[in-house]
Amino acid sequence: MAKTIVPIGPYHPLQEEPEFFSLTMEGEKVVDIDVQVGYNHRGIEKLSEMKTFDQSTFVIERICGICSTSHPFAYTRAVEDIIPVEVPERAKYIRTVIAEGERVHSHLLWLGLAGHFLGYNTVYMWAWKLREEILDVMEILSGNRNNYAMFKPGGVRRDFKPEDIPLVIEKLDSIVPTMEMLKKAVIDDPVLHARTKGIGVLTKEAAIDFCALGPTSRASGVARDVRKDSPYGAYDKIEWEMIVRHNGDVFDKVVVRILEILESIKIMKTCLLELPSGEIDAKLKSIPPGEGIGHVEAPRGETFHYVRSDGTNSPVRHKVRAPTFMNLPTYKATVVGETISDATIILAAIDPCYCCTERMAVRDVKGKKLYNGEDLIRLSREKTEKMKQKKGLK
Amino acid sequence: MSFKLKALLKSPWVFHLSTGSCNNCDIEILDCLTPRFDIERFGMLLAPSIKHADVLLVTGSCNRKSAERLKRLYEQAPKPCLVVAIGECSLSRGMFIHSYNCPVPLDKIIPVDVYIPGCPPKPEAIIAGVVKLIEKVKSGK
Amino acid sequence: MTRKEILKNIQEKFKKDIIDVFDKHPKRVYIEIKPGSIVKIAGYMFKELGTRFNIATGVDLREHMEILYHFTDEDINLLISLRVKLPKDKLEIDSLAPVFEGANWIEREMHELLGITFKGHPDMRRLLLPDEWPEGVYPLRADYEEWDEKAIRDRGL
Numbered sequence: 001m002a003k004t005i006v007p008i009g010p011y012h013p014l015q016e017e018p019e020f021f022s023l024t025m026e027g028e029k030v031v032d033i034d035v036q037v038g039y040n041h042r043g044i045e046k047l048s049e050m051k052t053f054d055q056s057t058f059v060i061e062r063i064c065g066i067c068s069t070s071h072p073f074a075y076t077r078a079v080e081d082i083i084p085v086e087v088p089e090r091a092k093y094i095r096t097v098i099a100e101g102e103r104v105h106s107h108l109l110w111l112g113l114a115g116h117f118l119g120y121n122t123v124y125m126w127a128w129k130l131r132e133e134i135l136d137v138m139e140i141l142s143g144n145r146n147n148y149a150m151f152k153p154g155g156v157r158r159d160f161k162p163e164d165i166p167l168v169i170e171k172l173d174s175i176v177p178t179m180e181m182l183k184k185a186v187i188d189d190p191v192l193h194a195r196t197k198g199i200g201v202l203t204k205e206a207a208i209d210f211c212a213l214g215p216t217s218r219a220s221g222v223a224r225d226v227r228k229d230s231p232y233g234a235y236d237k238i239e240w241e242m243i244v245r246h247n248g249d250v251f252d253k254v255v256v257r258i259l260e261i262l263e264s265i266k267i268m269k270t271c272l273l274e275l276p277s278g279e280i281d282a283k284l285k286s287i288p289p290g291e292g293i294g295h296v297e298a299p300r301g302e303t304f305h306y307v308r309s310d311g312t313n314s315p316v317r318h319k320v321r322a323p324t325f326m327n328l329p330t331y332k333a334t335v336v337g338e339t340i341s342d343a344t345i346i347l348a349a350i351d352p353c354y355c356c357t358e359r360m361a362v363r364d365v366k367g368k369k370l371y372n373g374e375d376l377i378r379l380s381r382e383k384t385e386k387m388k389q390k391k392g393l394k
Numbered sequence: 395m396s397f398k399l400k401a402l403l404k405s406p407w408v409f410h411l412s413t414g415s416c417n418n419c420d421i422e423i424l425d426c427l428t429p430r431f432d433i434e435r436f437g438m439l440l441a442p443s444i445k446h447a448d449v450l451l452v453t454g455s456c457n458r459k460s461a462e463r464l465k466r467l468y469e470q471a472p473k474p475c476l477v478v479a480i481g482e483c484s485l486s487r488g489m490f491i492h493s494y495n496c497p498v499p500l501d502k503i504i505p506v507d508v509y510i511p512g513c514p515p516k517p518e519a520i521i522a523g524v525v526k527l528i529e530k531v532k533s534g535k
Numbered sequence: 536m537t538r539k540e541i542l543k544n545i546q547e548k549f550k551k552d553i554i555d556v557f558d559k560h561p562k563r564v565y566i567e568i569k570p571g572s573i574v575k576i577a578g579y580m581f582k583e584l585g586t587r588f589n590i591a592t593g594v595d596l597r598e599h600m601e602i603l604y605h606f607t608d609e610d611i612n613l614l615i616s617l618r619v620k621l622p623k624d625k626l627e628i629d630s631l632a633p634v635f636e637g638a639n640w641i642e643r644e645m646h647e648l649l650g651i652t653f654k655g656h657p658d659m660r661r662l663l664l665p666d667e668w669p670e671g672v673y674p675l676r677a678d679y680e681e682w683d684e685k686a687i688r689d690r691g692l
Contacts, residue, residue: 039460040414041663043493046674050492059489065418065514084560109421128428146418146514211588211637224587229609230562293563293605293614295589306592306603321590321641329640459665486690494674495664497686 021331021347028339033331048318053079053153053287056315060305061147063320066109069102070298071320072151074305077232077294079153082287082309088279091155093271096233098142098150099296100264100271105134106299107257107264110351111186114254117344118195119381123186130178137171140164155281165272172265179265183258191387196251200334200346203248210330213323214301215256216350220248226297238270250349257351286313298323300351324352341379399474402448403528405437409447409471413464414496415454418514419481423451431517438524449476449524452506455483457495461503468504476527479506480520482513538611541584549576565603567618573604574629576617580606581635586615588637593645595677599623600651604631627652648675 024032044063048056060071073095080087087095108131115123135145141160142148150156186192202212207220217224223244227235243259245252289311295304301323308317327350335346412420426433427440441447444467454460468475482488484500500506508530510523536544542564546553552572557565568576580586589605604617619628630653631638642653643662650673653659664674672682681688 038661038663038665039457039463040454041459041495042414042455042457042490043495043674046679047490047493062416062418062489062513065416065421068416068418081563125429128425129430132425132428132430145516146421208587209636211635224609229607230612230614291565293616295607295614302589304589304605306590306605308594316596317592317594319590319592325590325640326637329636458667462665491688491690494679494681497683499687502687 023335023340023343025340030335030338030340030343033335035328035331037328045318045320048315050314052313053309053315056318057152058149060320061149061151064322065146066106067102067298067300067303067322068147069099069151070296070303071305071322073099073296074294074298074303075307075318076151076153077296078292078305078307079287079294079309080282080284081292081294082290082307083284084292085154085282085284087155087282089276090159090278091280091282092232093234093275094156094160094280095151096235097160097268097271098138098148099233100268101134101138101141103264103299104261104268105131105138106351107261108134110257110348111182111254114345114348115186117348117380118192119384120192123182126178126182130175130182133171133175137168140168140171152281153287154284155279157281159280160272160275165275169269169272172269176262176265179261183262186258187255190391191384192254193251194387194391195342195384196254196345197247197249199250199342200338200349201247201249202330202334204246206330206333207248210333211326212301212330213326214298214351215253215260216301216327216330218243219245219252219256221246226295226302230295232296234271235267238267238274240267240270250345253349287311300324301327324350328352341383344380399476399531402474403531405439406448406476406524406528407439407441407446408449408451408524409441409444410451411453411464411467413452413454413460413484413500414457415481415483419453419483419512422514422517423453423480423520426517426520431521433521433524436521436525444471447471447475449478449527451478451480452484452500452504453479453481455487455490455493455496456498456500456503457493458497461498464503476507476531477504478508478510478524478527480510480512480515480523482511485509485511488513536611538613541608541611541613545576545579548579552576562612563614563616565616565618567620570619570621570628573617573619574631574634577604577606577631578634580615580617584608588631588635589614591631591638591641591645593649593651593675595649595675597677600626600649602628602645602651621651626650627654629654630656632656632658647673649673650676 022034023030044059047059051059057072057075060075061068063071108127112124112127139145142150150158202220204221207217207222223242225242228242240263243256245256287309289309291308293306295302303323304321306319307315310316335343338346410423425431450471479485479500483490486499487496490496508523508527510520512519552569553566555567559565581588586606586608589607592603594601600621602619606615621628630642632642633655640662642656643659645651646653646659647661647664669682
């Protein structure tokens, strides 16, 4: 059968970030996929070498908007690892609350986009409306909806006011019933089962070989989470559960993320209620020569930062590795062999964050173009409609 | 041309384009479509393709690869097409001014009509900026 | 196996290849090895010890370059970093991509940003930089200079 190459991207409605996929098709099945990145590369590692340790924190926050806390968190832990120094207890709890708040908003964002790709626009609108509540919580605690700017090497920059905490806990309590409703609506829907179960399976062996991270690998049975394996912040002082599923398909990835939202809200409430008093800053004066590594669990997996210092007030080398960098190549194992109408949801299932990966690239494609980007979303939604009719729901 | 523009701006279709951003501004633009801010009540819809766009929303610090695509996309957009630069990165590249992969700011590549500063600008600021643009056009460019 | 046993095993098994072991604190160990033995030791760590490959970092230190390969052993909460020193006039090393898939992209990135050659890599294309970027110019090197005359580096004030 003749092979066709279908390009998706680089600019595509509803894909906020530019990236370019080129799927080689034989009939309806995908036989090969190539991802080209590089549209988002801004040379942040080089910029870090021109700034001081304190200024670098603000540049690092803007690597990614969705997981904007995980990068400064890992960076400050790397700098603290050079000495090494422990931050005060109150700072640990504050950092944990901010990190979990970000996990909730990131997973809700993804849930909305996944619903949109499948044709469930109501899920999209509901998830993003619920997301506004958690952004309000973050604005009360830190002053901004997205770039919280709470981290600095040695502790946190601002404190939580005791009078804000009851209001925040009330808001968190009000999110839970809506979230439970959304969870039931999504997990118990038969058409969703048909659309996502058994699709885009990433086996446990493939997940280990590609060194996949985060919910992508936890949905395939690999029970790894930096918060449990190498605890930091307040994670070893409070009770919480790691969510693991074993089938590795898109449905399991959805379930893992939804359950993680509920778990994160519990962690936030526990930390706010048990917030110890004390200092929030270890007051570092200077960084001695040496190397440090910091890693935290971002919403998409493990974020890894390596910092090397030579005693001056600017890093010699700052390496940033975002989780999507390790998760993107898994497309070779999940998309190949599936049909074209499932391509969008499988590509979205690893929750790719291209700006974090800091990569983007372009290529010309020769060959007849049968579908363009909007056609693929249309195909995905048509399949959902067909399934609804089959099940007699329409 | 001005008459055509005034007519189009009764219900402007916006096309959103990111030239290498951290995504915060892009999420805030999508937030405008969600129930709390809801720009659809003003008739603003997200255009599915550049050929249906009246207003181009650009974010990001124009790195080398994206700059070529940006130029090509701008040529494909049917004129009159207004350009709105959202966020610090598209104003002047912000903190990425010394990056080896971001050579020129956005307004040296394509002409820009409205600048909305912020990192990221809140959805209220984005809506206010687009409304200012519409009023500026209505009062005669 | 405990942390002490693992480190003892590595040191005994690869006695001839290890140059130095820096035991920083219970969670971090930095082991310096000879460049020729990276495939052997990395293969042992990935397949037999079952550690996860985190990422590789290339560092330009003017007189020589270093590559650090970071592996995590989650069961004992230990991060082992293998350090390899490469002389500036011979920047090449064997590729780890045939051993596990996770090393594929990072070697492409280190090649185009630092100029290190990875022998045996199946697919050495550009990953991040645009196609018009000139050959032989490596941005992450310490002696990188602005080559683009049309670049504007001030705000015009």
